[in-house]
Amino acid sequence: xxxxxxxxxxxxxxxxxxxxxxxxxxxxxxxxxxxxxxxxxxxxxxxxxxxxxxxxxxxxxxxxxxxxxxxxxxxxxxxxxxxxxxxxxxxxxxxxxxxxxxxxxxxxxxxxxxxxxxxxxxxxxxxxxxxxxxxxxxxxxxxxxxxxxxxxxxxxxxxxxxxxxxxxxxxxxxxxxxxxxxxxxxxxxxxxxxxxxxxxxxxxxxxxxxxxxxxxxxxxxxxxxxxxxxxxxxxxxxxxxxxxxxxxxxxxxxxxxxxxxxxxxxxxxxxxxxxxxxxxxxxxxxxxxxxxxxxxxxxxxxxxxxxxxxxxxxxxxxxxxxxxxxxxxxxxxxxxxxxxxxxxxxxxxxxxxxxxxxxxxxxxxxxxxxxxxxxxxxxxxxxxxxxxxxxxxxxxxxxxx
Numbered sequence: 001x002x003x004x005x006x007x008x009x010x011x012x013x014x015x016x017x018x019x020x021x022x023x024x025x026x027x028x029x030x031x032x033x034x035x036x037x038x039x040x041x042x043x044x045x046x047x048x049x050x051x052x053x054x055x056x057x058x059x060x061x062x063x064x065x066x067x068x069x070x071x072x073x074x075x076x077x078x079x080x081x082x083x084x085x086x087x088x089x090x091x092x093x094x095x096x097x098x099x100x101x102x103x104x105x106x107x108x109x110x111x112x113x114x115x116x117x118x119x120x121x122x123x124x125x126x127x128x129x130x131x132x133x134x135x136x137x138x139x140x141x142x143x144x145x146x147x148x149x150x151x152x153x154x155x156x157x158x159x160x161x162x163x164x165x166x167x168x169x170x171x172x173x174x175x176x177x178x179x180x181x182x183x184x185x186x187x188x189x190x191x192x193x194x195x196x197x198x199x200x201x202x203x204x205x206x207x208x209x210x211x212x213x214x215x216x217x218x219x220x221x222x223x224x225x226x227x228x229x230x231x232x233x234x235x236x237x238x239x240x241x242x243x244x245x246x247x248x249x250x251x252x253x254x255x256x257x258x259x260x261x262x263x264x265x266x267x268x269x270x271x272x273x274x275x276x277x278x279x280x281x282x283x284x285x286x287x288x289x290x291x292x293x294x295x296x297x298x299x300x301x302x303x304x305x306x307x308x309x310x311x312x313x314x315x316x317x318x319x320x321x322x323x324x325x326x327x328x329x330x331x332x333x334x335x336x337x338x339x340x341x342x343x344x345x346x347x348x349x350x351x352x353x354x355x356x357x358x359x360x361x362x363x364x365x366x367x368x369x370x371x372x373x374x375x376x377x378x379x380x381x382x383x384x385x386x387x388x389x390x391x392x393x394x395x396x397x398x399x400x401x
Contacts, residue, residue, distance in 0.1 A: 015177035037117015051088035058091030077148035082155035086122035097130035141248030159237035251377025315374035324367035
């Protein structure tokens with residue numbers, strides 16, 4: 001255990017809720033894995049994302065973003081939250097400038113990045129971007145809300161979660177604590193005073209599915225009750241994040257792309273340890289206490305919780321689907337077909353692009369990501385079905401007007 005963490009735990013009385021621990025080890029500006037800029041994103045870094053595999057993801061996403069931005073008159077903003085290494089931001093800026101030059105002339109790229117280390121790497125990468133770029137916080141934007149599109153790609157899974165454990169009759173909050181006898185080790189610990197009331201659960205997990213999946217009786221379990229020690233997560237950070245994001249956007253769309261499950265899958269009997277995982281150097285572990293501040297901690301989002309929190313924050317849901325289906329609707333099959341027509345001299349490059357495209361829709365990994373869209377503003381009720389939710393056109397068909 002690092003000295004800084006021991007000092008904080010001692011100052012807090014020896015133990016803190018898991019949510020506090022996760023916030024520290026991920027987002028502390030000096031010691032956190034993200035806050036310090038320690039984590040590296042990409043095939044050669046700690047973990048890979050869709051845009052880190054190449055420009056194909058941005059090329060498929062750009063038409064959807066352009067469609068939304070073109071529906072708004074005047075100056076618009078493409079806001080990316082948690083932009084990581086800045087790869088997706090640059091790829092989208094280049095795609096918009098090449099494919100929609102008129103739109104690009106009135107579009108500003110806005111990056112919301114709380115980590116000074118990552119923001120510095122983004123500035124270097126985007127130094128020659130074809131769109132104007134600025135960095136701002138949600139608080140900055142709330143003072144003068146923008147009109148446009150907010151993109152949250154693999155952001156919500158890094159929000160600090162509450163970890164709760166069933167003790168046979170009540171839900172109890174899981175804490176991270178100092179070992180009472182041995183100096184150094186950390187413990188995941190429950191205390192009798194940590195029982196959560198139904199009212200607290202309702203605040204921590206919004207949504208009508210709460211009583212069905214977290215109540216004392218659940219017919220999906222063999223004897224109607226989950227076993228002692230069954231563990232899962234709640235997402236208290238969703239509502240504040242969606243509220244802050246909404247305050248920053250006067251009119252437009254929000255597209256969330258992230259790990260997510262329906263409540264019936266999220267709280268399924270076999271998911272007895274929740275969805276929490278840690279990643280570093282392309283390796284994964286279910287131990288969240290390993291080398292604090294050096295591993296990425298991530299937990300899936302519950303779709304019903306996301307929808308309920310978004311509605312409460314003033315967003316209108318436009319629907320969602322898995323990434324594989326979304327990219328097919330945006331022309332992935334036609335893109336794959338086009339690669340077959342390439343010259344033989346470029347075979348190696350064409351095969352690399354084909355592999356990247358197929359990895360984006362692999363149902364075991366990136367293809368199972370969820371795309372969920374929301375609208376906000378005076379015309380949110382008029383929002384049409386997003387292109388990524390429509391049926392894909394047959395390969396070779398003329399594009400729709």
